Amino acid sequence: MNDYYDFISKDFNDKTKAIEYEDVNSLDFYPRAYNVTDEMFKQEIAFPQDIQDTMGLYDLNNIMNNNMKENCGMYDVEEGFIRGNMFPTLFDPYKKLQLKMPSVENEKESLMLEIQKIGFAAKDINLYLDVHPNDNCMIQKFSKYIERLNTLTNEYEQKFGPITLSTPNQSLNDVPWAWNETLSPWERRNK
Amino acid sequence: MWAYEKRLEYPINIKRRDLKMAKVMLEQYGGGQSELAATLRYLNQRYTMPDEKGKNLLSDIATEEMAHIEMIATIIYQLTKGATIEELKEAGFDTNYAGHGLDLFPTDANGYIFNATYFAAVGDPVANLYEDMAAEQKARAIYENLINLATDPDVIAPLQFLRQREIVHFTRFKELCEEYEKKGYGKK
Known part of the structure; x- marks a missing residue:
């Protein structure tokens, strides 16, 4: 007890x-x-x-x-x-559950997973830097990850349509409007 | 202001319907320690933070919590999509269906409606941060409860991710709170 x-x-x-x-x-x-x-x-x-x-x-x-x-x-x-955590000193697993990378079935999902990985890394550094603004190493890392995120996002958007409206994107010039052509993210893989 | 990216923070692809799981997942959608309560808590507390550190931390964590609302909603949506009336009745989800169909609506797992008493903003940065730390701990415990209730690995993986995020948020609030207390911001 x-x-x-x-x-x-x-x-x-x-x-x-x-x-x-x-x-x-x-x-x-x-x-x-x-x-x-x-x-x-x-x-x-x-x-x-x-x-x-x-x-x-x-x-x-x-x-x-x-x-x-x-x-x-x-x-x-x-x-x-x-x-779900970029920091080894903070990582706290639950019940010895196994960790595994989500599976992907095609190039679209694979590229999206890359975007999710790097976007998450940048977000976690973002929260760290809010409280520790003098960490030069982390600041350089953040910029590097953001740059990579932009590259990957552009590559994804060229092939599969826009996922943001705040970055320049050729496909938004197409008719009909490409924003309507991309699926909302809560749909299942096989609808 | 907020920009929307048409993607989830973590991929979710649930292959099997499970209405009982959907019902308990509502706890983190519209319950007392839900992601929705967290978002509104942090967005309302950020105005009296004494420096940019606190304002940024609350804004940035609130933004991530919005992404988490979307993830919980996705889990519930994928667990219920295409459900038949028999399945709804059998799982006890028919009471939810009556008022909302298969739409999402913020209630807790028992159907009690979301309300603003779930969070507070008292105008004192240290008091607010202590509440935030408690909220993150409670959310972590609730994710552990949900993981215990889940049987589908496609549901457990995002829940593990979300649980870990609560731990990180807790740590950031704790670090900020310690700094504010040292600087004496807790007293007016």
Whole structure:
């Protein structure tokens, strides 16, 4: 019972404790239909180096490997996107669920996924810079990601129609109006 | 002002209808700790932030929360699209259908209507930030509840993403709050 209350009240930025999930958080409670076998589910999910390294450590210098140093201490774009978090010190997984990249079936979805990845990375840096405006490394990274986002958006819009109305776009010169020709983003893949 | 991009922040492609899941997802669409409540909370609190840091943080997080409203709406839409009357009745979604058809409407999972008492803006930056931190924690817990209730991986993946976003938002509010308290902005 004590472990359960520890879980409720834990400061989840405190990575000094490796918390053993019990009771409500036990494997028997969790629905199994998540594409993993029982055996896989019961194994420790091997997160990349960063999670083991961050247990009990706050100092960014200690946990940075070479890749992260180039990325100002952040995950790279792919790893950050599947986690929903660009910052290793803040990442807090739930119940050892597996992380996976969303699947794509054609070039349109693949290009859209690239846009979503880089757009998300830029957004997360944006929020970081609002509170830490003097981080030069992050500022350069943000500009680089925004530039890449623009390139990818232009490429997507040339092939598949406009997704914004605030950037110059040749296809908006077509008749009928191309904005009506692109699908709204809440539609299913196979309608 | 706001510009709209015709894309989701994270891709959502749900292949199977599940009206019971749609019903509980409403909790994050129009409930007490929903993305809608978060958006309005931050947009209303940003005016009394003492510096650009606070104003920017609240505006930028509110903008992202709007994208999250869209994601929750997409999940509910894809979970209900094409539902038959029998499916609606069986899932208990018929009470929702009566008033709204298959449109979306901000209520919580029990059908209680959205209202502005879900958020506050009291005119004090530190008090507001403490509320924001609490709201993000509550939203995280609700996403954990929703993940526990979900069985479809296509639903769980965006929920994991959204849960992680709440954690990041919480951290940013916490960092800002600590800075404001050190500078003494909490007292008038």
